[in-house]
Amino acid sequence: MAVAASIEIPPARVLEMQDLAAVLPKGVRVYLPELGTDNNETFVAAACALRAIGAEPVPHLAARRIASHAALEARVARLASEAGVTDVLVLAGSPPSPEGPFADSMKILETGVLDRHGITHIGVAGHPEGSPHFTDEVVQNAMRWKADFAMRSDAEMRIVTQFGFDVAGMVRWSEEIAASGITLPVHLGFAGPTKLRAMLRYARSCGVGPSMQVLTSRGNALLRLFAGYAPEPLVRELETALARMKTGNIAQIHLYPFGGSERTANWLRARGSWPEISA
Numbered sequence: 001m002a003v004a005a006s007i008e009i010p011p012a013r014v015l016e017m018q019d020l021a022a023v024l025p026k027g028v029r030v031y032l033p034e035l036g037t038d039n040n041e042t043f044v045a046a047a048c049a050l051r052a053i054g055a056e057p058v059p060h061l062a063a064r065r066i067a068s069h070a071a072l073e074a075r076v077a078r079l080a081s082e083a084g085v086t087d088v089l090v091l092a093g094s095p096p097s098p099e100g101p102f103a104d105s106m107k108i109l110e111t112g113v114l115d116r117h118g119i120t121h122i123g124v125a126g127h128p129e130g131s132p133h134f135t136d137e138v139v140q141n142a143m144r145w146k147a148d149f150a151m152r153s154d155a156e157m158r159i160v161t162q163f164g165f166d167v168a169g170m171v172r173w174s175e176e177i178a179a180s181g182i183t184l185p186v187h188l189g190f191a192g193p194t195k196l197r198a199m200l201r202y203a204r205s206c207g208v209g210p211s212m213q214v215l216t217s218r219g220n221a222l223l224r225l226f227a228g229y230a231p232e233p234l235v236r237e238l239e240t241a242l243a244r245m246k247t248g249n250i251a252q253i254h255l256y257p258f259g260g261s262e263r264t265a266n267w268l269r270a271r272g273s274w275p276e277i278s279a
């Protein structure tokens with residue numbers, strides 16, 4: 001069976017899209033990344049547009065980009081009250097040093113602000129292949145902290161991973177965290193079908209490194225130089241693995257289209273990852 005999928009589309013792009021309802025099915029989670037370029041107005045408008053077609057807006061809250069407690073409160077309050085947002089993804093965010101009082105996702109979670117505004121679902125980041133920005137120990141401690149927070153919190157939490165290309169590694173990592181007692185569902189990140197050049201540029205800027213070797217070793221199937229990058233073989237490989245897995249923590253996949261939102265959406269629909277979820 002086709003694995004279910006969510007998608008990530010920058011808020012400004014959501015507002016530009018001509019016929020959202022034709023591109024996105026009801027019930028699908030649409031993450032709104034914080035790229036440091038969109039203000040509250042744009043985030044709220046994009047979340048409202050998604051809500052209006054029956055999709056589930058999931059704005060990112062990037063800790064390092066939030067200037068103050070008041071700014072955090074204002075963003076969450078508006079998203080919740082004006083767009084009915086109940087689901088967010090809390091991340092460190094890209095800046096190497098914080099712009100305000102929040103250095104990491106934990107600092108946001110512990111404010112209680114999400115709870116106060118009726119956020120019932122929270123995603124946090126997972127890093128199956130580590131990151132050049134921090135050590136494995138740092139990321140493991142963070143994962144443990146997030147799992148402990150999930151036990152204290154009323155919100156339903158999940159792990160959303162950075163995109164990668166090494167499916168065997170992602171599956172192994174998911175099994176390892178389950179074995180270590182972290183029972184949160186995992187949504188595995190993949191780059192959507194897009195221009196090769198765009199995908200490579202983002203992989204570089206997002207610090208996706210080790211699993212890039214899979215791309216070169218798998219050659220033609222993934223990297224069709226003229227057609228671009230196609231994730232279908234990786235997602236097929238995941239579906240085969242899922243059918244055999246004992247731990248059931250891999251709940252779905254999350255797509256990063258990097259400029260190819262419609263293309264990613266059309267591919268997900270065509271492959272059966274987007275059955276229409278009735279309201």
Ligand SMILES: NC(=O)C1=CN([C@@H]2O[C@H](COP(=O)(O)OP(=O)(O)OC[C@H]3O[C@@H](n4cnc5c(N)ncnc54)[C@H](O)[C@@H]3O)[C@@H](O)[C@H]2O)C=CC1
Nearest residue numbers: 090091092093094096104105106125133134138142161162
């Ligand atoms: N959908 C998306 O946009 C995704 C983005 N990411 C990115 O992965 C990075 C890590 O984020 P999280 O796992 O949410 O971290 P986090 O906020 O959960 O923090 C975990 C630990 O890593 C440290 N840390 C995080 N970023 C750091 C950096 N740039 N330099 C040094 N230490 C750092 C924190 O201080 C903390 O100890 C962020 O840049 C985030 O934006 C990861 C997954 C998905």
Ligand SMILES: Nc1nc(=O)c2c([nH]1)NC[C@@H]1CN(c3ccc(C(=O)N[C@@H](CCC(=O)O)C(=O)O)cc3)CN21
Nearest residue numbers: 010013033035094162163198205206207256258259260
């Ligand atoms: N460490 C890290 N930092 C990040 O900023 C980051 C990650 N990881 N992981 C993935 C997410 C998703 N990111 C992005 C980055 C750019 C666009 C973006 O600007 N898209 C435009 C232009 C695309 C193009 O290059 O053509 C769009 O219109 O979709 C979307 C998502 C950045 N993200």
